[in-house]
Amino acid sequence: AQTVTQSQPEMSVQEAETVTLSCTYDTSESDYYLFWYKQPPSRQMILVIRQEAYKQQNATENRFSVNFQKAAKSFSLKISDSQLGDAAMYFCAYRSKETGANNLFFGTGTRLTVIP
Amino acid sequence: DAGVTQSPTHLIKTRGQHVTLRCSPISGHKSVSWYQQVLGQGPQFIFQYYEKEERGRGNFPDRFSARQFPNYSSELNVNALLLGDSALYLCASSLGGFDNSPLHFGNGTRLTVT
Numbered sequence: 001a002q003t004v005t006q007s008q009p010e011m012s013v014q015e016a017e018t019v020t021l022s023c024t025y026d027t028s029e030s031d032y033y034l035f036w037y038k039q040p041p042s043r044q045m046i047l048v049i050r051q052e053a054y055k056q057q058n059a060t061e062n063r064f065s066v067n068f069q070k071a072a073k074s075f076s077l078k079i080s081d082s083q084l085g086d087a088a089m090y091f092c093a094y095r096s097k098e099t100g101a102n103n104l105f106f107g108t109g110t111r112l113t114v115i116p
Numbered sequence: 117d118a119g120v121t122q123s124p125t126h127l128i129k130t131r132g133q134h135v136t137l138r139c140s141p142i143s144g145h146k147s148v149s150w151y152q153q154v155l156g157q158g159p160q161f162i163f164q165y166y167e168k169e170e171r172g173r174g175n176f177p178d179r180f181s182a183r184q185f186p187n188y189s190s191e192l193n194v195n196a197l198l199l200g201d202s203a204l205y206l207c208a209s210s211l212g213g214f215d216n217s218p219l220h221f222g223n224g225t226r227l228t229v230t
Contacts, residue, residue, distance in 0.1 A: 004158075033216065043204060044119075045159070045221035052216075091158050101172030102210060102219065103149065106158030 002027045002094050006107035013082045014115050020067075021077045021110050023092030031097045034068065035104065036077045039089040048090070051075065053097075079112075087114045118142070120222035122207050128228045129197050137192040137225045141209030147171075148190040149219065150182060153204040165190055166212070194227075202229045 003026045013019035025034070036048040051059045051068050058066050063083075067076045079086055089111050093104040121140045129135050141148050147166040151159035164172035165184035179195045188209075194201055204224045211217040 043206075043224045043226075045206065045208070045219075047218055050218065093158075097216075099172075101164050102147065102217075103161035103164055103172050103174065104151075104159070104219065106160070108156070108158050 002029075002032075002096065002105045004092050004094050004105050004107040006092055006110050008110045009108070010111045010113070012113040012115055013079070013086075015082055015084060017082055018078060018080045019082055019112065021079075021090050021092075021112070023075045023077070023107060025073050025075065025092070025094050025105075027073070027094065027096075029096055029098050033095040033097065034066075034075045035093040035095065036064070036066070036075075037091045037093060037106075038086075039091060039109070040087075045091070049077065082114050084114050084116065087112055120207055120209050120220050122205075122222040122225050124225060125223065126226045126228075128230065130230055131197055131199060133197050134193065134195050135197060135227060137194075137205050137207075137227070139190045139192070139207030139209075139222060141188050141190070141207075142220055145209035145211055145220070146188055147210045147212060148184055148188065149208045149210075150190070150192045151206040151208065152176075153206055153224070154200075155203070159206055162192070197229045199229050202227060 034051045089109045092107040149164040150162040153159040161174040163182045168184045184190045206224045208219040208221045
């Protein structure tokens, strides 16, 4: 079974600075998706960024970018120019391409605090 | 356009009771998935329904069941509630069942079992 590990329960960053959240995963599959979701106090899970395993280029979405290291099974999220609105729980998630279902396997999350 | 809507937002039940949670997907989305998020943990997959058929099931007991209606809305039912069923239940919809369309989540139903 796939497992996703987020080793940083909490992180903090100064406003306008850069922070990196870590994620590792375990799988025997060769093709899959990886995601970062943000969960603010409103509880809604919001997709931040997505990476397809066969694409070597790291995904970017405005201030958000990933460092995808397939051999190391590592998928970290970098947030640049941090804003107060970035404060939330961040979850790393894995989705198989081989099983057919679209179920996600989530890590335990990292709580990000942004300091004004 | 309305997002994924879930009802109720909060619910308090007693051990042994039954509960029904409801989810309306984004218009045009045919797949609905349910997740359980226990406090301090990431969400865990319970079910996926696509075109009214179960397409995936997580590691949950038979006390958990779900169905999808012709309008693609969905219900999650939990029988014989246990204290450990207290959690945030999230519904997510997507366009298809097996494609790579992204999941869109609702705000969840907070279930407390006493």
